[in-house]
Amino acid sequence: MNTEAPKQTSDGRLGDFLAEIEAVVGAKAILTAAEDLAPHLQEMRGLYLGDAPCVIKPASTEEVAAVVEICAKYEMAVVPQGGNTGLVGGGIPITSDKAIVLSLSRMNAIREIDATNYTMTVEAGCILQNIQAAADNADRLFPLSLGAEGTCQIGGNLSTNAGGINVLRYGNARDLVLGLEVVLPDGQIWHGLRGLRKDNTGYDMKHLFVGGEGTLGIITAAVLKLFAKPRDKVTAFAAVPNPAAAVELLGRCRTLSGEAVSSFEIIPRISIDSSVKHIAGVTDPLEQPHDWYVLVDLVAGIEDGSLSETMMTILSEAFEEELVLDATVAASEAQAAALWRIREAMVEAQKHEGGSIKHDVSVPISRVPEFLERAMAAVSERIPGIRPVPFGHIGDGNIHFNLSQPVGADKAAYLARWDEMNEIVHDIVVELGGSISAEHGIGRLKVQSNAHYKSTVEIEMMKKIKAALDPAGIMNPHKVVD
Amino acid sequence: MNTEAPKQTSDGRLGDFLAEIEAVVGAKAILTAAEDLAPHLQEMRGLYLGDAPCVIKPASTEEVAAVVEICAKYEMAVVPQGGNTGLVGGGIPITSDKAIVLSLSRMNAIREIDATNYTMTVEAGCILQNIQAAADNADRLFPLSLGAEGTCQIGGNLSTNAGGINVLRYGNARDLVLGLEVVLPDGQIWHGLRGLRKDNTGYDMKHLFVGGEGTLGIITAAVLKLFAKPRDKVTAFAAVPNPAAAVELLGRCRTLSGEAVSSFEIIPRISIDSSVKHIAGVTDPLEQPHDWYVLVDLVAGIEDGSLSETMMTILSEAFEEELVLDATVAASEAQAAALWRIREAMVEAQKHEGGSIKHDVSVPISRVPEFLERAMAAVSERIPGIRPVPFGHIGDGNIHFNLSQPVGADKAAYLARWDEMNEIVHDIVVELGGSISAEHGIGRLKVQSNAHYKSTVEIEMMKKIKAALDPAGIMNPHKVVD
Numbered sequence: 006m007n008t009e010a011p012k013q014t015s016d017g018r019l020g021d022f023l024a025e026i027e028a029v030v031g032a033k034a035i036l037t038a039a040e041d042l043a044p045h046l047q048e049m050r051g052l053y054l055g056d057a058p059c060v061i062k063p064a065s066t067e068e069v070a071a072v073v074e075i076c077a078k079y080e081m082a083v084v085p086q087g088g089n090t091g092l093v094g095g096g097i098p099i100t101s102d103k104a105i106v107l108s109l110s111r112m113n114a115i116r117e118i119d120a121t122n123y124t125m126t127v128e129a130g131c132i133l134q135n136i137q138a139a140a141d142n143a144d145r146l147f148p149l150s151l152g153a154e155g156t157c158q159i160g161g162n163l164s165t166n167a168g169g170i171n172v173l174r175y176g177n178a179r180d181l182v183l184g185l186e187v188v189l190p191d192g193q194i195w196h197g198l199r200g201l202r203k204d205n206t207g208y209d210m211k212h213l214f215v216g217g218e219g220t221l222g223i224i225t226a227a228v229l230k231l232f233a234k235p236r237d238k239v240t241a242f243a244a245v246p247n248p249a250a251a252v253e254l255l256g257r258c259r260t261l262s263g264e265a266v267s268s269f270e271i272i273p274r275i276s277i278d279s280s281v282k283h284i285a286g287v288t289d290p291l292e293q294p295h296d297w298y299v300l301v302d303l304v305a306g307i308e309d310g311s312l313s314e315t316m317m318t319i320l321s322e323a324f325e326e327e328l329v330l331d332a333t334v335a336a337s338e339a340q341a342a343a344l345w346r347i348r349e350a351m352v353e354a355q356k357h358e359g360g361s362i363k364h365d366v367s368v369p370i371s372r373v374p375e376f377l378e379r380a381m382a383a384v385s386e387r388i389p390g391i392r393p394v395p396f397g398h399i400g401d402g403n404i405h406f407n408l409s410q411p412v413g414a415d416k417a418a419y420l421a422r423w424d425e426m427n428e429i430v431h432d433i434v435v436e437l438g439g440s441i442s443a444e445h446g447i448g449r450l451k452v453q454s455n456a457h458y459k460s461t462v463e464i465e466m467m468k469k470i471k472a473a474l475d476p477a478g479i480m481n482p483h484k485v486v487d
Numbered sequence: 488m489n490t491e492a493p494k495q496t497s498d499g500r501l502g503d504f505l506a507e508i509e510a511v512v513g514a515k516a517i518l519t520a521a522e523d524l525a526p527h528l529q530e531m532r533g534l535y536l537g538d539a540p541c542v543i544k545p546a547s548t549e550e551v552a553a554v555v556e557i558c559a560k561y562e563m564a565v566v567p568q569g570g571n572t573g574l575v576g577g578g579i580p581i582t583s584d585k586a587i588v589l590s591l592s593r594m595n596a597i598r599e600i601d602a603t604n605y606t607m608t609v610e611a612g613c614i615l616q617n618i619q620a621a622a623d624n625a626d627r628l629f630p631l632s633l634g635a636e637g638t639c640q641i642g643g644n645l646s647t648n649a650g651g652i653n654v655l656r657y658g659n660a661r662d663l664v665l666g667l668e669v670v671l672p673d674g675q676i677w678h679g680l681r682g683l684r685k686d687n688t689g690y691d692m693k694h695l696f697v698g699g700e701g702t703l704g705i706i707t708a709a710v711l712k713l714f715a716k717p718r719d720k721v722t723a724f725a726a727v728p729n730p731a732a733a734v735e736l737l738g739r740c741r742t743l744s745g746e747a748v749s750s751f752e753i754i755p756r757i758s759i760d761s762s763v764k765h766i767a768g769v770t771d772p773l774e775q776p777h778d779w780y781v782l783v784d785l786v787a788g789i790e791d792g793s794l795s796e797t798m799m800t801i802l803s804e805a806f807e808e809e810l811v812l813d814a815t816v817a818a819s820e821a822q823a824a825a826l827w828r829i830r831e832a833m834v835e836a837q838k839h840e841g842g843s844i845k846h847d848v849s850v851p852i853s854r855v856p857e858f859l860e861r862a863m864a865a866v867s868e869r870i871p872g873i874r875p876v877p878f879g880h881i882g883d884g885n886i887h888f889n890l891s892q893p894v895g896a897d898k899a900a901y902l903a904r905w906d907e908m909n910e911i912v913h914d915i916v917v918e919l920g921g922s923i924s925a926e927h928g929i930g931r932l933k934v935q936s937n938a939h940y941k942s943t944v945e946i947e948m949m950k951k952i953k954a955a956l957d958p959a960g961i962m963n964p965h966k967v968v969d
Contacts, residue, residue, distance in 0.1 A: 121734060121853035122884070123741075168685050177685060180662065195944050200851045202883035203650050203659060204922035205698055206937050207929055207967055208949050212694030216687055233742040252603060259605075260715040263747055263788030306745030311793055369682045371603035401684035402604070440686035447689055455688050462677050466956065467690050473955035474948065485689055 019058055022079045026061055029071040034111070036060040045086060045106045046097060053094035053449060057084070060106040066186060066194060066225040072107060073223065073479075074192030082479045083107050085219035087129065087161025090153035092365075093448030095165065095218045095484050102482055109160045112225060118143045123231040124183060124200040129160025129224050136229070145231035148175035148267070152352065160224045166216035168444030173400040174267040174304070175232065177444070178215065184228035185211045190221070190475040200228045213470065218446055219481040221474045235304035237312045238267070240341035243320060243332035244295035248399070249374040250328045251299045254319075255400055258301060261319050262312075268302040269400030275409075276351045276396055283357040284350040290343070291331045299399070300348050348396075355394055355409060360416040362426045364406040368439035373402055376437055383429050384408055388422070403443040406430055431458065447485045456487070501540060504561045508543055511553040516593070518542040527568060527588045530576050535931060537579040539566070542588040548668060548676060548707040554589060555705065555961075556674030564961045565589050567701035569611065569643025572635035574847075575930025577647065577700045577966050584964055591642045594707060600625045605713040606665060606682040611642025611706050618711070627713035630657035630749070634834065642706045648698035650926030655882040656749040656786070657714065659926070660697065666710035667693045672703070672957040682710045695952065700928055701963040703956045717786035720749070721798045722823035725805075725814035726777035730881070731856040732810045733781050736801075737882055740783060743801050744794075750784040751882030757891075758833045758878055765839040766832040772825070773813045781881070782830050830878075837876055837891060842898040844908045846888040850921035855884055858919055865911050866890055870904070885925040888912055913940065929967045938969070 027035060036042055037059045046055040063069045076083050082104035086096040098104040113130040120143045127136055133154040140147035149162060151169030161167075163185075167178040175181065184199035197211060214222055245251045251271050258266045274296050280287045305312040316334055323329040335341035355361055368376045381393045390411030397405040408426055410419040431441045435458050447455050456464055467486045471478075509517060518524055519541045528537045545551045558565050564586035568578040580586040594610040597618070601607070602625045609618055615636040622629035631644060633651030643649075645667075649660040657663065666681035679693060696704055727733045733753050740748045756778050762769045787794040798816055805811040817823035837843055850858045863875045872893030879887040890908055892901040913923045917940050929937050938946055949968045953960075 119851060119853050121738065122851040124851065166687050166691075168687075172684060176662075179691070180658075189944070189948075193944050195948065196942060197945065199920060199922070201849050201920075201922050201925070202654060202852075203849045203880070203885045203925035205648050205650075205924050205926055205928045206922055206933070206941065207698075207945075208703075208952055209648075209661070209694050209698050210945065210948055210952075212691050216689075216691050221690075233738075233746050235745060236742070237745075256603065256715075259788075260718070261788045263717060263719075263745075263786060264715050265745055265747075265788070304745060306741075306743045306747070307797060309793075311791075315789060367683050367685045369601060369604040369606065370684075371601050398685070403685045438681060438683075440681070440683050440688055442687050443683070443685035444687055446687045451688075459688065460678060462671070462675050463679065463689075463692065466671075466677065466692055469955040470690055470692075470952070473951040 018079060022081060025075045026072060030061060030063050030068050034062045045089065045108065048094050048097050049090055050092060053097045055097040056100040057098045057104055057106050060108055062108045062111050064111045069188045069223055069225050070192045070194050073188050077191055077477060077479055081105055082482050084481050085109065085223045087158030088156045090157040091165060091448060092445045093450035095446055095448030099483050109158060115139050119200065120145055122200055124228050125231060126198060126226060126228050127159055128226045129158060131159045133157050133159055133162060140231050144234055146234045147229060147231055149178055149181055159227060163215050163224050163227055164217060164219050165446045168403065170268045172398060173269055181230050182211065182215060182227050183230055185214055185224055186226040187214050187222040187224055190477065190480045198226060198228050218448060218485050220471060220485045221480060233306065237305040237308035239303045239312045239316045240335040240344050241301045241316055241320060241332055242290050242344045243299050244291055244330040245297050245299055245328065246330060247297060248377050251297060251399055252370055252373055254299060254323055254328055257319050257323065261315055262303045265304050266400060267304045270300040270348055270397060271399035272298040272300060272348060272396050273394060275392060275394055279354040279358055280347055280350040283354045287347055287350050290333050295330055300344060351396055355407060359410040360419040362408040362423050364430050365443050365445045366406055366434045366439055366441060367401065367403040367443035368434060368437045370402040372437045373399055376433060380406060380430050380433050383433060384426060387429060449484060452487050500561060504563060507557045508554060512543060512545050512550050516544045527571065527590065528579060530579050531572055532574060535576040535579045538582040539580045539586055539588050542590055544590045544593050546593045551670045551705055551707055552674050552676050555670050559673055559959060559961055563587055564964050566963050567591065567705045569640030570638045572639040573643065573647060573930060574927045575932035577928055577930030581965050591640060597621050601682065602627055604682055606710050607713060608680060608708060608710050609641055610708045611640060613641045615639050615641060615644060622713050626716055628716045629711060629713055631660055631663055641709060645697050645706050645709055646699060646701050647928040650885065652750045654880060655751055663712045664693065664697060664709050665712055667696055667706055668708040669696050669704040669706055672959065672962045680708060680710050700930060700967050702953060702967045703962060715788060719787040719790035719794045721785050721794045722817040722826050723783045723798055723802060723814055724772050724826045725781050725802060726773055726812040727779050727781055727810065728812060729779060730859050733779060733881055734852055734855055736781060736805055736810055739801050739805065743797055744785045747786050748882060749786045752782040752830055752879060753881035754780040754782060754830060754878050755876060757874060757876055761836040761840055762829055762832040765836040769829055769832050772815050777812055782826060833878055837889060841892040842901040844890040844905050846912050847925050847927045848888055848916045848921055848923060849883065849885040849925035850916060850919045852884040854919045855881055858915060862888060862912050862915050865915065866908060869911060931966060934969050
């Protein structure tokens, strides 16, 4: 064990606790030095700073189970942590709690790839990008893809039901898992690593742990669904007159491609401007500026030119009907990458524009145009000069409705109005039957607002589930439901 | 109320109970005459005959809620029933219970179709075929399809997480629902009719009610996912040397079609023989007999001949490598229907071959060949002359492993060995990481064997969920978990 004294010693039994933990995982697997703890106690956007006497890094499912059992005995809460790329504080211990961080990062084995069953079995600590690469090596596709894929871990992806850019074609993380191995709050292990497409033998427990944000148990391994690797992909970047045209274009892409739209993203003009201005190598691919753009990927099993033809057919028909004002179709992988670079650069570019108040919302796809119109008007009325940057996965009805500060405004004063803006936007979202957290989860950030917007009936059901599976309340307390 | 006296009067308060129910739903919505009750108290295969003083048929969600509240007050159990096409006795009240049947059949409105959002909102009592037709009218596809679709109801489909023939491309019933409205065991209504592709606002409660077989609450309405209607479909019927070749062919179809395989079924020779023999209009489409066949559907968004070409490419390559021995590709919709008629006639044809002991199992797709080889050998060793009829959704690893009696054997004596055969087959299934109920559920039929094969940890979790959501135990008791 690290010789530096643990920071938190409010409980006199901490030494006994750590000794028992050490007997299970070994001294090297317990971090207690401040500089070792720091990266585990801070959320990446800097919104949350937590506290914990140690970070424990077990190497196996059995070690996780033993650690949890000891934690239960000492009434020490457990905050599971993957790549710590979450945006709602779900993986950060709350300072007032008596809690340790349990990092899954050492459990990073790919246990099995069964290409014939289109599955792979991976441990929670596997980095998403490594999983994608392993699937690719087996001539398969693991389609989950999102900004943090180089550092996020699959255990976290599953616990938060991650979304990303390929949901339209392949589903959320929830839809990409067939079986789970989970350490339960009492230290028992649920061996649920089934690789079956059909299994109706009782309640589907895995769907509680997926999206449960570590509040019901710790996912230690999973059987993931793989897909045939597309042999062809065509990327287009099209200017559209308004969001309603984007939604109409989506329907045509779905139909004519035979449901082979893997991504369908919306980008407002302001993002093109800021990306071109701030991010090296990004250029506007179209000659004239337009208000709105969509970025579309279609995929196919055969590379015979027919997919490009389909895309051209869709775009030219849409152009004639003025649903599309201008468009470019990538003629090479490099050109496709350049188009995607625009989309990826947006988040970084926005940082150069001052404070940004963020929303991760969804509404039915049919209501996206109304949502955008109403929400943009409402925030502009409250803060004249505010610059909405609504972008993202319009194909899933999921808009990252970010709001850049007015030019020249005071950043801190602007950010102080975060909750006020959230309330305006979320009220409209909920009125349209939408979600106040489409893909980032609840964590700490949205516990209160979730309780505000969800029905009492649903919140009470969630609490009953929590109490049933974690009666002592030691799993990631105060997250999701409080 | 019907004037005939209720059959079950063990509780003196039955009259009070019925009076309170009548005040909610009206006299016509309460069936008590023996001939009215009969069709609701018997499972379609005749395996279960139940008992209940009445069948209650509410007309709205509010009425369902009020009925459940009254049932809770009188400690009267509630057995929800849809089209009563289940095969495991899940919708039949157990005679020893004090229970009523709650039929959802009057709640059969399609509340909304939102073609732009690719969703429709339907009540539980909607017949599956009517939902398919309504989607089709809106130029959309609702892909759930199974033998009973002309009579089964969507509430039952969801409660049992129905599978069927299109799971490979579109998923199980579970994957086709975005939101639910549920009457909870205390009579509260959960209004969860969300039509969102992304919603990470807490535990995903709908996945407990889907597949919960009415033991946790009563699904009264659902938001279903729709898809673009395929513009082209190509059906092929191919003879393969063995199941391993079928699995290899599946992989090629998945890759070359770009994951557009909507069905992939396996059929053994014995089924062709009995269908041709017993079912009018069924003929063997190939010249020579072969041991195994697959029936394949590919779908596409454009009808330009390219899908047929893809199918021909797959088959001719497979033919050269002796993965396919002979094949025919339907040249018209009528020909495709004739090929599907073979598959659909099988169940009926088998009835003419005497007693049939049935299994609805799944294993990882990669293990299907081993499963078939081992299971067929094991049952033949135990009962010489037994005639295995393994058919079904090999694309999902789901085999209906039916066993026809030896020619000339005594039917009753053969059927008396049902449990013995189940044990042999299920032992092999579980050893291969499979499921003893792939798509039919647990109901009453498999409660004991499920408890036998599943880990104590998982069964205990299920019991905790049941106790948390239905502490009084009034929802469909003794089903799923006992």
